[in-house]
Amino acid sequence: MTQVLVLVELVDGALDSSTPELLAAAAQLGEPAAVVVVEPAAALAAELGAELGALGAGIVFVASREGAGSQLVTPQVAALEAAVAASGDVSAVIVSNSTDGREAGARLAIRIDGAYQSDAVGIAAADGGIVVTQQAFGGSYTVTAGTGRGIPVISLRPHSIEGAAPAAAGTVREIDISGDTAVTTEITARHEQTQVSERPSLQTADIVVSGGRGLGSKEKFELVEQLADSLGAAVGASRAAVDAGYCDHNMQVGQTGVTVSPNLYIALGISGAIQHRAGMQSAKTIIAINRDADSPIFEVADFGVVGDLFTVVPQLIDAVNARRG
Amino acid sequence: MKIAVLVKEVPDTWGDRRIDPSTKRVDRSGDVVIDEINEKAVEAALLVKEANSGSDVTVVTMGPASALDAIRKSLAMGADRGIHIIDDGFTGSDVVQTSAALAAALGGRDFDLVITGNESTDGRSAAVPAMLAERLGVAQLTFLRTLTVSAGVGSAGTVTGERVTAEGHVELRAALPALVSVTEQIAEARYPNFKGIMSAKKKPVEVLALADLSLPAGDTGADNSWSVVADVTARPPRSGGTIIKDDGTAGTQVADFLAASKLI
Numbered sequence: 001m002t003q004v005l006v007l008v009e010l011v012d013g014a015l016d017s018s019t020p021e022l023l024a025a026a027a028q029l030g031e032p033a034a035v036v037v038v039e040p041a042a043a044l045a046a047e048l049g050a051e052l053g054a055l056g057a058g059i060v061f062v063a064s065r066e067g068a069g070s071q072l073v074t075p076q077v078a079a080l081e082a083a084v085a086a087s088g089d090v091s092a093v094i095v096s097n098s099t100d101g102r103e104a105g106a107r108l109a110i111r112i113d114g115a116y117q118s119d120a121v122g123i124a125a126a127d128g129g130i131v132v133t134q135q136a137f138g139g140s141y142t143v144t145a146g147t148g149r150g151i152p153v154i155s156l157r158p159h160s161i162e163g164a165a166p167a168a169a170g171t172v173r174e175i176d177i178s179g180d181t182a183v184t185t186e187i188t189a190r191h192e193q194t195q196v197s198e199r200p201s202l203q204t205a206d207i208v209v210s211g212g213r214g215l216g217s218k219e220k221f222e223l224v225e226q227l228a229d230s231l232g233a234a235v236g237a238s239r240a241a242v243d244a245g246y247c248d249h250n251m252q253v254g255q256t257g258v259t260v261s262p263n264l265y266i267a268l269g270i271s272g273a274i275q276h277r278a279g280m281q282s283a284k285t286i287i288a289i290n291r292d293a294d295s296p297i298f299e300v301a302d303f304g305v306v307g308d309l310f311t312v313v314p315q316l317i318d319a320v321n322a323r324r325g
Numbered sequence: 326m327k328i329a330v331l332v333k334e335v336p337d338t339w340g341d342r343r344i345d346p347s348t349k350r351v352d353r354s355g356d357v358v359i360d361e362i363n364e365k366a367v368e369a370a371l372l373v374k375e376a377n378s379g380s381d382v383t384v385v386t387m388g389p390a391s392a393l394d395a396i397r398k399s400l401a402m403g404a405d406r407g408i409h410i411i412d413d414g415f416t417g418s419d420v421v422q423t424s425a426a427l428a429a430a431l432g433g434r435d436f437d438l439v440i441t442g443n444e445s446t447d448g449r450s451a452a453v454p455a456m457l458a459e460r461l462g463v464a465q466l467t468f469l470r471t472l473t474v475s476a477g478v479g480s481a482g483t484v485t486g487e488r489v490t491a492e493g494h495v496e497l498r499a500a501l502p503a504l505v506s507v508t509e510q511i512a513e514a515r516y517p518n519f520k521g522i523m524s525a526k527k528k529p530v531e532v533l534a535l536a537d538l539s540l541p542a543g544d545t546g547a548d549n550s551w552s553v554v555a556d557v558t559a560r561p562p563r564s565g566g567t568i569i570k571d572d573g574t575a576g577t578q579v580a581d582f583l584a585a586s587k588l589i
């Protein structure tokens with residue numbers, strides 16, 4: 001069976017949360033093989049082999065490079081390129097649609113003269129090759145695409161594939177990237193919080209509660225967080241709320257923010273401009289609370305309340321907490 | 326400093342954006358505008374220019390005749406010259422092909438800095454910037470929300486900036502020449518003033534056709550694309566929901582709805 005390479009991202013030496021899903025997607029197409037870059041000192045190749053084998057990787061290609069952790073994407077591109085060469089029989093490469101993953105994938109496509117398909121929400125093997133499903137214009141269209149030439153490099157949107165890959169051998173094979181000559185960009189400092197919050201992440205949450213300009217201030221935006229916490233939900237926001245400084249930019253949902261398709265999306269004080277809807281209209285159920293009955297958000301709401309969010313939401317939180325006991 | 330800024334014309338996000346079912350391509354017959362992120366990229370380029378005397382900003386686009394408006398708008402903001410890559414042979418290009426054409430147009434012109442948007446509102450692939458860095462063999466500093474360029478006296482300059490990630494941000498540094506992509510937080514784009522609009526009409530715009538770029542013949546056009554769209558389906562519109570006016574019990578009613586829908 002042909003191999004399907006998966007780029008494994010490490011966060012503080014641990015596997016990124018996208019890893020099981022990427023290997024599961026690869027298993028649907030062929031034999032999953034993981035590709036990972038480590039610092040020589042880390043010497044965790046054996047451990048990684050066991051961990052990634054349990055998640056379905058038959059082979060784990062390990063490239064080690066001094067200082068790789070502080071170089072932007074180029075070590076990953078070199079490792080993927082070397083793994084494609086070492087494998088000799090690769091039918092696809094899958095990366096996470098993360099900031100790093102998508103860029104490593106895009107560069108790899110150029111290097112191996114392959115195709116690049118971004119932000120896939122589905123991947124399937126078909127007669128003519130591998131077919132990806134993508135969403136265009138915020139889920140207004142579903143597009144399927146195949147490969148005209150070259151090996152497809154596919155970036156996979158988190159939370160789009162069900163199931164897990166069967167455990168496999170996880171045989172470690174070291175690959176050499178010392179010949180890589182790509183110009184590097186140095187990461188001089190990191191300011192990232194990895195899961196300090198108890199809340200689920202925006203992209204993968206089952207429930208998302210978002211707040212807009214209607215919240216009025218950073219202090220009052222806490223009401224959004226309170227409702228989210230009573231529902232075990234992630235917190236999102238409109239661009240107007242982000243621009244007004246009520247919350248952090250990486251919470252923005254919409255055209256130029258995160259695309260979410262949770263089971264339940266609750267919009268509080270959000271007018272529902274077309275660019276906001278582009279990021280949430282594929283949610284299964286949408287609830288909106290807005291005092292303006294003419295707000296376009298009501299066009300996509302399954303249940304809408306025309307009212308003041310500052311009276312409706314506290315009552316809702318009490319009712320949810322009462323039901324939860 | 327020689328700066329190139331890449332702008333793309335896209336269907337207006339305020340409008341009804343469609344994919345043409347017969348060609349399976351983005352329908353560009355409606356309102357098209359310069360992508361908002363590219364106005365911000367132009368702004369970022371102008372700020373670098375203003376901080377480094379003797380700089381020159383070239384705005385580059387690949388697109389149909391209407392895309393000249395995106396160039397003119399950038400020139401009105403203050404860019405110095407334009408390059409318009411236009412040829413029917415480019416219709417239906419995928420990202421691999423688009424990046425090849427852009428790289429061919431940029432190559433050999435000794436740009437110190439190439440600035441792009443982080444992702445376009447129509448394609449949203451965020452692939453073109455990374456592919457360009459790969460093709461041009463320059464450092465990649467992408468998804469920047471801040472950008473500082475120091476030209477360096479007698480030596481190569483450096484670029485630094487903050488890259489936005491899902492968990493926060495990281496600080497980047499590289500030597501020039503470099504490719505930068507910016508996020509929407511980079512800066513508010515200036516409005517062209519009357520003088521800018523008038524002078525934009527006189528600024529030079531170089532037109533490049535397929536034959537002007539050294540691209541392998543068998544690699545261009547929809548028939549040779551790496552990615553092939555097979556099928557496009559429009560999502561049915563959402564059917565109307567229940568809208569109530571708060572009578573003092575709306576919060577409880579929402580909870581009831583959630584319970585009835587087995588969401589809590």
Ligand SMILES: Cc1cc2nc3c(=O)[nH]c(=O)nc-3n(C[C@H](O)[C@H](O)[C@H](O)COP(=O)(O)OP(=O)(O)OC[C@H]3O[C@@H](n4cnc5c(N)ncnc54)[C@H](O)[C@@H]3O)c2cc1C
Nearest residue numbers: 212213214238239240254255256257269270271276291309
């Ligand atoms: C290229 C482009 C990309 C964009 N990308 C995004 C994006 O990714 N995400 C995004 O969200 N936007 C995006 N926008 C911006 C978008 O057009 C809107 O400006 C934005 O979504 C508005 O945010 P809002 O609904 O919070 O604010 P507003 O439109 O100001 O709406 C606030 C709402 O709150 C309601 N309200 C006020 N007080 C109360 C109260 N006490 N109780 C109940 N309701 C109340 C009001 O009735 C109003 O409907 C983009 C725009 C462009 C041009």
Ligand SMILES: Nc1ncnc2c1ncn2[C@@H]1O[C@H](COP(=O)(O)O)[C@@H](O)[C@H]1O
Nearest residue numbers: 331387441442444445448450451452453
């Ligand atoms: N046809 C094009 N002409 C000029 N620049 C482009 C074109 N396509 C993409 N770009 C640049 O690449 C950025 C990212 O686009 P994308 O990779 O399509 O998401 C855009 O914001 C532009 O700066």
